[in-house]
Amino acid sequence: MTHPSIVCLDTWFATRLTSDVADWLRTQITAIKSGDSTALGLAFSSASRRAGDSVLNLNEAEKKSAHHAHPGWNPTAWPLSQAIRARLILAFPDHDAADWYHTIERLFSTASIEELVALYQTVPLMPFSELMRDRAAEGLRSSMQPVFAAVALDNPFPATQLHQDIFNQMVLKAFFTSADITRIYDLERRANHSLARMLCDYAQERRAASRSVDARLWQVVGWSADARIRPDLEKTLQHGSPDEQATVRSVLATTSFVDAAS
Amino acid sequence: MMFIDPHVHMSARTTDDYEAMRAAGVVAVIEPAFWIGQARTNVGSFQDYLSSLIGWERFRASQFGIRHYCCMGLNSKEANNEALAQQVMELLPLYLAKDGVVAVGEIGFDDQTKAEERFFRAQLELAKIAHLPVMIHTPHRDKKNGTIRSMEICQEHGLPPHQVIVDHNNEETVQSVLERGYWAGFTIYPKTKMGSERMVEVVRRFGCERIIVNSSADWGVSDPLAVPKTANLMSIRGIPQDHIIATSYGNALAAYGQSGQFNEHDWTSPEAIDQRKLFDGNSVLRGQEPVIDLHAQR
Numbered sequence: 001m002t003h004p005s006i007v008c009l010d011t012w013f014a015t016r017l018t019s020d021v022a023d024w025l026r027t028q029i030t031a032i033k034s035g036d037s038t039a040l041g042l043a044f045s046s047a048s049r050r051a052g053d054s055v056l057n058l059n060e061a062e063k064k065s066a067h068h069a070h071p072g073w074n075p076t077a078w079p080l081s082q083a084i085r086a087r088l089i090l091a092f093p094d095h096d097a098a099d100w101y102h103t104i105e106r107l108f109s110t111a112s113i114e115e116l117v118a119l120y121q122t123v124p125l126m127p128f129s130e131l132m133r134d135r136a137a138e139g140l141r142s143s144m145q146p147v148f149a150a151v152a153l154d155n156p157f158p159a160t161q162l163h164q165d166i167f168n169q170m171v172l173k174a175f176f177t178s179a180d181i182t183r184i185y186d187l188e189r190r191a192n193h194s195l196a197r198m199l200c201d202y203a204q205e206r207r208a209a210s211r212s213v214d215a216r217l218w219q220v221v222g223w224s225a226d227a228r229i230r231p232d233l234e235k236t237l238q239h240g241s242p243d244e245q246a247t248v249r250s251v252l253a254t255t256s257f258v259d260a261a262s
Numbered sequence: 263m264m265f266i267d268p269h270v271h272m273s274a275r276t277t278d279d280y281e282a283m284r285a286a287g288v289v290a291v292i293e294p295a296f297w298i299g300q301a302r303t304n305v306g307s308f309q310d311y312l313s314s315l316i317g318w319e320r321f322r323a324s325q326f327g328i329r330h331y332c333c334m335g336l337n338s339k340e341a342n343n344e345a346l347a348q349q350v351m352e353l354l355p356l357y358l359a360k361d362g363v364v365a366v367g368e369i370g371f372d373d374q375t376k377a378e379e380r381f382f383r384a385q386l387e388l389a390k391i392a393h394l395p396v397m398i399h400t401p402h403r404d405k406k407n408g409t410i411r412s413m414e415i416c417q418e419h420g421l422p423p424h425q426v427i428v429d430h431n432n433e434e435t436v437q438s439v440l441e442r443g444y445w446a447g448f449t450i451y452p453k454t455k456m457g458s459e460r461m462v463e464v465v466r467r468f469g470c471e472r473i474i475v476n477s478s479a480d481w482g483v484s485d486p487l488a489v490p491k492t493a494n495l496m497s498i499r500g501i502p503q504d505h506i507i508a509t510s511y512g513n514a515l516a517a518y519g520q521s522g523q524f525n526e527h528d529w530t531s532p533e534a535i536d537q538r539k540l541f542d543g544n545s546v547l548r549g550q551e552p553v554i555d556l557h558a559q560r
Contacts (some may be wrong), residue, residue: 049361049523113320115360
């Protein structure tokens with residue numbers, strides 16, 4: 001049975017690739033399917049030279065099929081080169097976990113920025129999710145903002161696979177680096193007291209330095225629904241910016257706080 | 263006026279340099295793979311260095327509104343460790359295919375040993391397969407002889423001269439390089455070797471065809487503002503404007519643009535690029551944006 005994400009990609013390519021590129025891709029996939037990791041490496045690298053600058057730009061039906069193939073998968077803004085890179089990765093045989101992992105790891109360890117973004121955005125589609133957890137955590141440690149964002153934003157993997165401590169550090173770093181936290185998949189479900197505590201401390205640190213606090217931080221804090229953060233919310237009603245106060249009022253109005261240890 | 267510094271080792275430079283280069287009008291830099299001051303002892307450090315040229319350093323440059331490109335290669339000095347050099351040769355084909363790689367380089371001779379020649383030749387063949395121009399580092403000692411030898415070897419391997427940039431020229435080498443149809447790179451050093459005043463006279467004498475100015479700024483005493491400063495001096499000394507543009511921008515663009523990876527619209531229309539801005543939602547790569555607070559990244 002063909003992986004549903006492969007079916008999606010191939011369907012989208014049919015209406016988007018020139019025949020030259022489609023032929024090239026077909027040839028590469030054939031070689032890669034036989035386990036040729038050199039072909040995978042070279043095709044993976046040169047994908048952007050083939051694909052040019054266009055973006056997938058999925059229509060509504062295509063977006064639905066993506067989500068159906070893998071919940072949280074939202075490749076509508078993927079460059080075409082990135083979709084091709086994903087397709088190449090997914091072509092590599094996965095009957096031997098060790099061999100598969102070694103080959104994919106090699107792609108990570110020799111990757112350019114664009115390739116790292118493609119790899120991390122494809123992680124949720126890869127087999128052996130449990131093997132990829134450490135690698136995803138490594139991506140979150142990247143100092144290259146697009147690479148961090150490739151793991152943290154528009155990516156279901158952290159919410160579905162990563163341990164709470166790693167997930168929390170990711171959210172904190174997102175606030176730290178002004179990444180768009182509204183694009184963190186399933187943040188509401190994964191919010192927890194420990195994260196809320198870290199974010200409250202961060203807000204306090206910012207306030208002590210007379211720096212602004214992203215009002216959305218309080219929404220995330222509120223999602224933990226833990227009664228222990230109420231005092232921080234109350235304080236924000238007194239001392240926060242108008243945006244922060246508005247967010248906190250909304251949180252207080254809609255949250256049933258729980259008096260329990262997380 | 264926009265400048266290109268087509269030979270500069272930005273990994274060895276601080277963010278102060280990026281800021282100064284940006285302020286002076288440098289829009290794009292090319293960083294050739296080189297040694298790092300002391301000999302590498304294992305292929306892993308080569309791999310990580312080559313990865314940094316297409317990864318961290320490229321990103322670091324973007325934070326200052328400068329587009330960063332690189333050349334991939336095994337430098338002449340480290341070609342003398344043959345066992346290690348062979349391992350590096352196995353890495354290179356993969357790295358030559360990466361985005362933003364505009365040439366094989368900087369390769370050539372240092373002491374003009376047999377080992378250096380062996381790996382120089384092997385990389386010329388790689389350049390042909392990869393359809394990339396070649397950046398040649400000419401030796402600082404016995405330069406005239408080494409430069410001619412380098413060009414003869416290129417000719418033996420069938421590389422068309424317009425695909426080869428012979429760098430670190432001086433008054434003794436420039437004529438034979440230009441005569442044979444190669445691009446002639448000039449590195450402007452603050453104290454020794456070729457300086458700005460001498461460069462002005464080279465252009466006055468030889469014109470601007472195929473002449474390219476660069477800084478080769480690295481971990482030693484060097485000036486990352488060499489290109490804009492030399493252009494400025496040329497202007498003061500009455501060199502025609504179009505000669506200045508050619509030697510500090512246009513020729514570099516033409517020479518390395520042959521790779522297909524080095525295009526003016528990368529920095530004049532940054533909206534044409536690309537997935538980065540889609541992921542972080544802000545415009546880190548827009549050349550016109552102010553400096554971003556790097557401390558926030560830690």
